Amino acid sequence: MDLDLFRPLYTASDLVVSVHLDTSREDQDADHRVATGWRALRRDLEQQGADEPTLLVLDGAVGGSPHLVGPQGESLFAADGRMLGAFTLARPPARDRAVVGPVADPLETAFDLDHQLPYVMVALDREGADVDAFPAGALDPATSRTFSGSTLHITRVRAGGANMASYHRRTVNVWTRNAAGVATEIAEACEAVGAALVFVGGDPKATAILREELAGWRGHAEVVEVPGGRGGEDALAVLREAVDKALRAASERSHAAAAAEFESARAQGMAVHGMPAVSTALAEGRVATLLLSEDRTADPLKWSAGANPLLVDSAPEALDNAAAAVQALAAPLLLRAATMGGASFSEIPEGMADDGCAAVLRFAPA
Incomplete structure (x- = not known):
């Protein structure tokens, strides 16, 4: 993973507060549990000598992503009465922890983000697509784009007539134009987050045409087809589950490659x-x-x-x-x-x- 996102953590002129907190949202008591956990950490930080302006700025930052259900955590860093950084974790820390020290302690943060990859998720149909770009480790997209092209002659005629071939060509042309528009949105979304992967779920014929449009794209992201797509909450839920599974597999491959690179470099x-x-x-x-x-x-x-x-x-x-x-x-x-x-x-x-x-x-x- 790129460590540049940690640079702001090392700009403090005084002691730095590092907080790692479980902010999972899995039941109705989540808000109370997160607030109770923070109060305990706050008392601990007071005993360690954290100053009140820094604690106050942390009071306003604690909370994770309350609109997202499921396990999660957060890492917060503050000093001199200002926030230095805030990171949402894909998995909660092993235990709630807060320390005051001469340097920031983003160890849990680094291991968590190292298992994440920046990616773009595409829910596709023949009319267009919804394109969400996620930075590494983010539970919320950094950008969300929707492309809706022409729907004229979007369905091929099924039989007969002297103009059947013309209608077929016109339908394919519409699909191609729509796919070209989606490809442009994908390229811009990838650039916004430095995506390593593009997950595409949706209509198989539209996906095939989109692949042709992306063939000449010079981006470095790998395009991966997954189940799910556009078409309501059920289709989106299938897409989200498939993307999460594919991300875990990609992370495992990335770490295996890093270990192999180390062995080769050592030799x-x-x-x-x-x-x-x-x-x-x-x-x-x-x-x-x-x-x-x-x-x-x-x-x-x-x-x-x-x-x-x-x-x-x-x-x-x-x-x-x-x-x-x-x-x-x-x-x-x-x-x-x-x-x-x-x-x-x-x-x-x-x-x-x-x-x-x-x-x-x-x-x-x-």
């Missing part, structure tokens, strides 16, 4: 593992992708430089300015270094690397 001397080697590579700006396993319970405390977030070490004396060094758990410091160094991020399986930590490199050491 060529273009990858390292273990915290000391990864920290050195981050400090030298050589990391293309930071890889972490999800179990971080054994992470040690590390030190990082305030002025140079790429530096992460076991002792403050090893940094440029020991007096200005900050201490935090290793994973948040490594994530900050990877973010500020322009690296990407992916989860790797447990046991694949020392310390559950590895990196694919941009270039080998000199």
Whole structure:
């Protein structure tokens, strides 16, 4: 995943509050449960020394997506009385957690978003389509577009007559024009969110013509046909379920590919593992992708430089300015270094690397 969306989390000049909260909406008591969970976290943050202006801004941000039913969570980050970032999670965190620290702690956020992909969902028929574009990890679309073309001669005649072939051609021409309009909307929707996948559900004949229109498209998104489509709530529900299933499969393929890339890069001397080697590579700006396993319970405390977030070490004396060094758990410091160094991020399986930590490199050491 692209870590650039975490950059605003590292702009604070003071202590940062990181909140990870279960905001699932699965029963009528959801609002009460979310409010109760936040009150408990708020008291904990007060004891940790969070300032009141920052807590007040968090009061207004807590709540998740109340209009969406099902499991979900949220990660919120604030400091200096302002929000630094808010992320909706596809799955609730393992436990509600809130911490005050010298750097933001988006560990749960990173693992959750790493399992998500930006995509476009298309509900199609012969008249047009509804096109929704979803950023990675979003439960709500960033953009929703509807294209409705001409419905004249949209149904082919079934038999006879000297003009039958002409009507057939005219019908296909209308379908083609409509598909061309839908293809334009899809291209714009993909660009809006950097979509990796386009899921198309709907009329089979319209889908076939749309594929022809998309054949010359130079976008990088893969087009995947799924059940469901336009035609009422039932068809949309089938489409939503099929898209969710296809997204899970795509995420599994993506992580398998990341693990294979790491193994291949390590065989060529273009990858390292273990915290000391990864920290050195981050400090030298050589990391293309930071890889972490999800179990971080054994992470040690590390030190990082305030002025140079790429530096992460076991002792403050090893940094440029020991007096200005900050201490935090290793994973948040490594994530900050990877973010500020322009690296990407992916989860790797447990046991694949020392310390559950590895990196694919941009270039080998000199």
